[in-house]
Amino acid sequence: MGSRNPVTWLGSPTFPRAARETLRDTQLRGNLRHATGTIRAKRADAVSELDDWEQLRRAGEAIKDDVLSNLDTYLVQLEEAVTARGGVVHWARDAAEACSTVLRLSRAAGASEVVKVKSMATAEIELNEALAAGGVSAIETDLAELIVQLGHDRPSHILVPAIHRNRAEIREIFRREMPDVDDSLSDDPRALASAAREYLRRKFLSARVAVSGANFAVSETGSIVVVESEGNGRMCLTLPETLITVMGIEKLLPTWQDLEVFLQLLPRSSTAERMNPYTSVWTGVTPGDGPREFHLVLLDNGRTSTLADTVGRQALRCIRCSACLNVCPVYERTGGQAYGSVYPGPIGAILAPQLGGDMHDPHAASLPYASSLCGACFEVCPVRIDIPEVLVHLRSQAVAAKGRSAESSAMAAASWVFGSHRRYEAAQKAGSLARFLTRDGRLSHLPWPGSKWTDARDAPVPQAESFRAWWRKNRG
Amino acid sequence: MSHSSGAPDAALPGSGRRVALFATCLADTLYPDTLRATVRLLERLGCTVDFPHEQTCCGQMHYNTGYREHAATLARRHVAAFTGYDAAIAPSGSCAGMVREVYPGLVGDSEIPERTYELSEFLVDVLGVVDVGAYFPHRVTYHPTCHSLRMLGVGSRPVRLLSAVRGLDLVPLPEAETCCGFGGTFAMKNAETSTAMLSDKMHHVLSTGAEVVSAGDNSCLMHIGGGLSRMRSGVRPLHLADILASTEEAPWAPATR
Known part of the structure; x- marks a missing residue:
């Protein structure tokens, strides 16, 4: 691989460092507290309507595991089916290959502007930046994605990338960045949506090329599925002459029957809806109806190496619903940008470092530690990704990549002490001397690294006698 | 004894x-x-x-x-x-x-x-017991710790045990199932995020008006209690076992040292 994988943002500080800044953003804290609290409750209601939710989750897990174990077969089957229906399949090893393919195809179609359906895969490869460098401007048509783009900002949520913005900020962005917008534009959500709608309508009608991602691809027929809420996707998928879809190779489903499971799992987990408003499905090209050219770019970008990790590969089951973000107490407080990747939250903490494939990068290595391992993410995941298990697994990789450090020495020392109950008891006795640091029954100031604890919390008061010493004396 | x-x-x-x-x-x-x-x-x-x-x-x-x-x-x-x-x-x-x-x-x-x-x-x-014969005349709120809840699935067992304690006034904790922010070395490696989680947990504990916050893990109580102590909040962290061991004959009393 020639270039750096853009799945993590170049120059990102480590998670603790980034979080230190974002935790101070009161607007962000307020927005996320409200938004995630609301969606958490709604998701719980939507899921509780189904008696067979647990079975659906297990079915989703099993279908995706089958796909991952037989990816070679299903991918070739998909390619054959798409080709047979008049589509063209392109294979991209990494972000650079995928971007240059899309740029080449856009230019060949004579486009200086492409409209985009919200897509994580294209955000992961920084397609918009690559197209711009090649003289093609990409217009995001999902409302939240448009807000991020016009604000020259970065996304902070998988489903609602502008979740950190409020309506006053959105109005300012629109007034500054949208040509012809009425300067008296109010911050009423309806007025903001109308302004975006007018702006986008002109783009839909003039664009010759659309770029999308894919939620699913059914390999038996070569059909691609996009689910969305705003109707912008339907516009992009039907109006332009050329449609280019960039899809991660793990997005496959073997059959239409499998799709039934995921069309239940995804909307309830994601937007807490029984069904999403728009589900678009297309197969190759249909003369006289919709795009005349269809290109499918199959993206690896770290997926094959992730697949090689027997514990970590379950991250590839992800259907990008963002339920794990919405329940995560860490995400709720730090926001998404602290993760320094287009994939934030618990899934991002296991997906971004794996796709990036470089645990020597201090930022990537900090991501698996961005969790208290509370397990709320695993509990809601519609495809049962055991995120805490993978986090811990990746922590081992981070430790191995780092080699010797103050922490590894301390851990080795602790392990040596715990390796004998006599050494352990001696250490307990030595530790009880810290009693002399207590004042008025409190221990409020410890030297570094204990200060990381006592900056905000009192430390437990050391005991004169451990339990084991007491037991030996009284019961042994 | x-x-x-x-x-x-x-x-x-x-x-x-x-x-x-x-x-x-x-x-x-x-x-x-x-x-x-x-x-x-x-x-x-x-x-x-x-x-x-x-x-x-x-x-x-x-x-x-x-x-x-x-x-x-x-x-x-x-x-x-x-x-x-x-x-x-x-x-x-x-x-x-x-x-x-x-x-x-x-x-x-x-x-x-x-x-x-x-x-x-x-x-x-x-053992098949819910009423363990305990007596604890205090207002208590209970924090279900993440691993007991999600890893072991202890469910309502601790609350059932506490509900059977004579004299105990059990007050539900708002957003009880949200992590307190301890997470082992997380509290040190991501100290500020941990503290942000802790402050919300303490807010909910204080909103109950309870005298005691209980849990099944001393580690989480060390975290919640460390914050409450720093705030001079007047709320005591106390393990479930300390409450269940307390009886009319030998009621729980704060340790003297």
Whole structure:
């Protein structure tokens, strides 16, 4: 691989460092507290309507595991089916290959502007930046994605990338960045949506090329599925002459029957809806109806190496619903940008470092530690990704990549002490001397690294006698 | 200590059971009162309690921080220390969870994981008691710790046990199931995010007007209680075992040292 994988943002500080800044953003804290609290409750209601939710989750897990174990077969089957229906399949090893393919195809179609359906895969490869460098401007048509783009900002949520913005900020962005917008534009959500709608309508009608991602691809027929809420996707998928879809190779489903499971799992987990408003499905090209050219770019970008990790590969089951973000107490407080990747939250903490494939990068290595391992993410995941298990697994990789450090020495020392109950008891006795640091029954100031604890919390008061010493004396 | 010696009473739910106290390194070192309470409670219910001296640490801190090899060494040690007992009982959901859920993948076949119980599980499922004869005339709110809730699935067991305690006024904790922000080394590695989580947890605890915040893990209580103490809040962290061990004859009293 020639270039750096853009799945993590170049120059990102480590998670603790980034979080230190974002935790101070009161607007962000307020927005996320409200938004995630609301969606958490709604998701719980939507899921509780189904008696067979647990079975659906297990079915989703099993279908995706089958796909991952037989990816070679299903991918070739998909390619054959798409080709047979008049589509063209392109294979991209990494972000650079995928971007240059899309740029080449856009230019060949004579486009200086492409409209985009919200897509994580294209955000992961920084397609918009690559197209711009090649003289093609990409217009995001999902409302939240448009807000991020016009604000020259970065996304902070998988489903609602502008979740950190409020309506006053959105109005300012629109007034500054949208040509012809009425300067008296109010911050009423309806007025903001109308302004975006007018702006986008002109783009839909003039664009010759659309770029999308894919939620699913059914390999038996070569059909691609996009689910969305705003109707912008339907516009992009039907109006332009050329449609280019960039899809991660793990997005496959073997059959239409499998799709039934995921069309239940995804909307309830994601937007807490029984069904999403728009589900678009297309197969190759249909003369006289919709795009005349269809290109499918199959993206690896770290997926094959992730697949090689027997514990970590379950991250590839992800259907990008963002339920794990919405329940995560860490995400709720730090926001998404602290993760320094287009994939934030618990899934991002296991997906971004794996796709990036470089645990020597201090930022990537900090991501698996961005969790208290509370397990709320695993509990809601519609495809049962055991995120805490993978986090811990990746922590081992981070430790191995780092080699010797103050922490590894301390851990080795602790392990040596715990390796004998006599050494352990001696250490307990030595530790009880810290009693002399207590004042008025409190221990409020410890030297570094204990200060990381006592900056905000009192430390437990050391005991004169451990339990084991007491037991030996009284019961042994 | 009237129940600590002599023949166990055959009519008691724990009669004839020889159990090992899985003390956890944290409680052994910092919360010996909780362990003495656990022993009193189990003996009151008829169990014969032993403390395997070879035990040190289950390896959870090493495992969760990414030091798998050290964790595996400590895990093998732990398994050896607890071999030969009917049950190992820990007043901790996360340490019991480590042994039961993580050990099988870490040290392979052993009977120890399935014989390891968190205290409330052992009382309700194995001994079949909900009313343990406790008395605790205080207003209490209960924080269900993440690993007891999601790793072990203890569900409503602790709340059922607390509800049967005479004199106890149990107040529900808002957003109870949200993590307090401890997370082991997380509290040090991501201290500021941990503190942000803690401040919300303390806000909810204080909103209940409870005098005592209880939980099944001293680690989480060390975190919540450390924050409450720093705020001079006047709310006391107290382990479930300390409450369940308290009786009319020997009511709980703050330790004097």
